[in-house]
Amino acid sequence: MPHADRDAVIMVSDSLDLVDVGFAIANDQVNSVQQWIQACLIYKPSIEQKSVWNEDQTKRFQALILQPYVLIQELAA
Numbered sequence: 001m002p003h004a005d006r007d008a009v010i011m012v013s014d015s016l017d018l019v020d021v022g023f024a025i026a027n028d029q030v031n032s033v034q035q036w037i038q039a040c041l042i043y044k045p046s047i048e049q050k051s052v053w054n055e056d057q058t059k060r061f062q063a064l065i066l067q068p069y070v071l072i073q074e075l076a077a
Helices: 018-026 030-038 047-055
Strands: 009-012 061-066 069-074
Touching: 018 030, 018 061, 018 069
Parallel strands: 009 069
Antiparallel strands: 061 069
C-alpha cells in the first residue's frame, strides 16, 4: 500500500507477462507500452481498487519492482 499511496503502482493485466511488460518499460519500447495503455492492459489502480485491497487482506499479487514503479498482477484466488 505505501507504493499505491505514492501513485507508483501499475496494474498489469493477467493476459500479459509481467516480466515482458517490465522489460518493455525499462527499454523504452514506447509503441508496446502505448498499445497496452490504450487497450487498458496496464493502468494505475483506482481509489476504489485500493480500498478493496485494504478491506480484503486475502488478495495476493505478483510484483516486479522497476524503480520508481511497482508493476503488479493480481493472482487468481
